[in-house]
Amino acid sequence: MGRQPKQPNTQLAELLAETGLPNKALARRVVERGRAVGVELRYDHTSVGRWLAGEQPNPPGPELVAECLTEVAGRRVTSAECGMTGGGEAADLGLEFSLSLAEATASATALWRSDVERRRFLVGASYAVAVYPAASMRWLTLPGPEHPVSAGFRRIGQSDVDAVRTMTTAFRDLDNRVGGGKVRSTVVHYLHSSVAPLLRGSYNERVGRQLFATTAELTKLAGWAAYDLEEHGLAQRYLIQALRMSRAAGDAGLGAEILAAMSHQATYVGRPGDAVDLARAAQIAARNAGLPALESECLMVEAHGHAARQDESACATSLNAAQRAYSRSDSGRPEWLDYFDEAYLSAKTAHCFRDLGDLPRAARYAEQSLDMSDGYLRGRAFNLCLLASAVADADPHEAVRIGGEALELAAGLESRRSYSYLREVRFRLAPYDQLADVGEFRRRVLAATKGTD
Structure with a gap:
C-alpha cells in the first residue's frame, strides 16, 4: 500500500483565522517562547506553512504553539486543538518553582525521567534569563511551613533516607575528584530509579523532611555537575527543583546553599546583576538558618557579582562582610558545607x-x-x-x-x-x-x- 498523503491541518488554520495571527508572527512567537526557556528553534513562516499542510513539529513544538495561541486567543488552547500530537513534556519542564508540594514532586521526577531518556529539548538547552529571579521570589514568598507526608504503597523509613544520604556523600566526593562529566549521568539514573520511588512511598513528616532534604542535596549535585559541563539550561532546571525540595524540607540553610549556587552560575554566564540578587536572597535564608559560615559564602558570591559588574566599592563592602561572618563561624555546619574554608574564601577573593x-x-x-x-x-x-x-x-x-x-x-x-x-x-x-x-x-x-x- 502506498504512503498516505498528509492531511491539511484545518484546526490550526481555524485558530490562525480566529486570532488573526499571520504565519510569520506565530513562528516568531514560538521561537521567542522557546528561547525564554532555553530551547533554540529555527522556525519561520515556511515552517508554519508546513504545519498547515499537515507536518508535525518535533517536541516541544506542539506545546509551544499551543502556549502562544493560548496567549493570543485569551483562552486555553491545547496542542490537540492545534491539530498537533502533544502529550510530551512541556518545554519549561523543571524551570518553575512549583506552588504545591504535589506539583513539586511531579515536576522533579518528570525532569529526572526526561533526562534519563535524553529528551531532545533538554539536550543543549541554553540558559533561560528570567527563571532564577522568579524562583527566588517564590522561595521568599511561599507561605509555610509545608508538611511532606505521603500515603503511598511502600513504607519509607530512616534507613532509606540514610542510604540516599550515603550515596549523595559518595557522589559529591567523586564530583570533586573527577569532574561533573564522570558522575552526572549516574546521579540522574539514581534519582530516577531509586529516589523517585521513595518520594512516592509512605512516610510521616519527620521522615519526609529528611527525605526531601537529602533529595534536594542530590538534585543540587546533579545541577552542579551539569553546570560543570556547561550544560547551563539543564543545570538551571535541577537547581530550581533542588531549591523547591529544600523548601519542602523546611531547610533554610540548604536553600541558601542552592541560591548561592545559582548566583555562582549567573556570574559565570554573564548575568552579574541576577547573581547579586540571588546572593542577597541566599543571605536572608542563611541568617534564618543561623549559619555564619554559610552567610559568609553567600556574601562572597555577592562580592563576585559586584566585581563582574566592575563595582569596586560594593565588592569591597561584601568582601569585608564575608570576612566578618566567617570569623563568627562555628563547627556546627552541615556536611554539604565542608568545602567552604579559608582556601575557598581566598579563591573567591582572588576571582x-x-x-x-x-x-x-x-x-x-x-x-x-x-x-x-x-x-x-x-x-x-x-x-x-x-x-x-x-x-x-x-x-x-x-x-x-x-x-x-x-x-x-x-x-x-x-x-x-x-x-x-x-x-x-x-x-x-x-x-x-x-x-x-x-x-x-x-x-x-x-x-x-x-x-x-
Missing part, C-alpha cells in the same frame, strides 16, 4: 580582584587558595589556573609552570569549566607567545581544549 583588574592582589589570594584540603582536584585545577592568569604579565614563565600543573590535573577530569579556566590562561599569555615555553604551553592548551567550546 573578585582578577575581575576588577587588580592582578597583584588576585595573585596573592590565589596563592593562598592552594593551601586546600585533599580530594578537591577540580578546585585545585581552577585555583592553579587562577594563579597562572594573575601572574601571566609579571612572570609568563612562572605562569607556564603553574598552568602546566593545572593542565595535568585537568587531563584526569571531565569538566568543561576546567577547559574554560585553561583557555583564560592561554588568553592571558597571548602577548608572550614568542617565548618558546609560552608558545608550547599555548599549543598544548589548544590541543587539550579543542572542540570543548
Whole structure:
C-alpha cells in the first residue's frame, strides 16, 4: 500500500483565522517562547506553512504553539486543538518553582525521567534569563511551613533516607575528584530509579523532611555537575527543583546553599546583576538558618557579582562582610558545607580582584587558595589556573609552570569549566607567545581544549 498523503491541518488554520495571527508572527512567537526557556528553534513562516499542510513539529513544538495561541486567543488552547500530537513534556519542564508540594514532586521526577531518556529539548538547552529571579521570589514568598507526608504503597523509613544520604556523600566526593562529566549521568539514573520511588512511598513528616532534604542535596549535585559541563539550561532546571525540595524540607540553610549556587552560575554566564540578587536572597535564608559560615559564602558570591559588574566599592563592602561572618563561624555546619574554608574564601577573593583588574592582589589570594584540603582536584585545577592568569604579565614563565600543573590535573577530569579556566590562561599569555615555553604551553592548551567550546 502506498504512503498516505498528509492531511491539511484545518484546526490550526481555524485558530490562525480566529486570532488573526499571520504565519510569520506565530513562528516568531514560538521561537521567542522557546528561547525564554532555553530551547533554540529555527522556525519561520515556511515552517508554519508546513504545519498547515499537515507536518508535525518535533517536541516541544506542539506545546509551544499551543502556549502562544493560548496567549493570543485569551483562552486555553491545547496542542490537540492545534491539530498537533502533544502529550510530551512541556518545554519549561523543571524551570518553575512549583506552588504545591504535589506539583513539586511531579515536576522533579518528570525532569529526572526526561533526562534519563535524553529528551531532545533538554539536550543543549541554553540558559533561560528570567527563571532564577522568579524562583527566588517564590522561595521568599511561599507561605509555610509545608508538611511532606505521603500515603503511598511502600513504607519509607530512616534507613532509606540514610542510604540516599550515603550515596549523595559518595557522589559529591567523586564530583570533586573527577569532574561533573564522570558522575552526572549516574546521579540522574539514581534519582530516577531509586529516589523517585521513595518520594512516592509512605512516610510521616519527620521522615519526609529528611527525605526531601537529602533529595534536594542530590538534585543540587546533579545541577552542579551539569553546570560543570556547561550544560547551563539543564543545570538551571535541577537547581530550581533542588531549591523547591529544600523548601519542602523546611531547610533554610540548604536553600541558601542552592541560591548561592545559582548566583555562582549567573556570574559565570554573564548575568552579574541576577547573581547579586540571588546572593542577597541566599543571605536572608542563611541568617534564618543561623549559619555564619554559610552567610559568609553567600556574601562572597555577592562580592563576585559586584566585581563582574566592575563595582569596586560594593565588592569591597561584601568582601569585608564575608570576612566578618566567617570569623563568627562555628563547627556546627552541615556536611554539604565542608568545602567552604579559608582556601575557598581566598579563591573567591582572588576571582573578585582578577575581575576588577587588580592582578597583584588576585595573585596573592590565589596563592593562598592552594593551601586546600585533599580530594578537591577540580578546585585545585581552577585555583592553579587562577594563579597562572594573575601572574601571566609579571612572570609568563612562572605562569607556564603553574598552568602546566593545572593542565595535568585537568587531563584526569571531565569538566568543561576546567577547559574554560585553561583557555583564560592561554588568553592571558597571548602577548608572550614568542617565548618558546609560552608558545608550547599555548599549543598544548589548544590541543587539550579543542572542540570543548
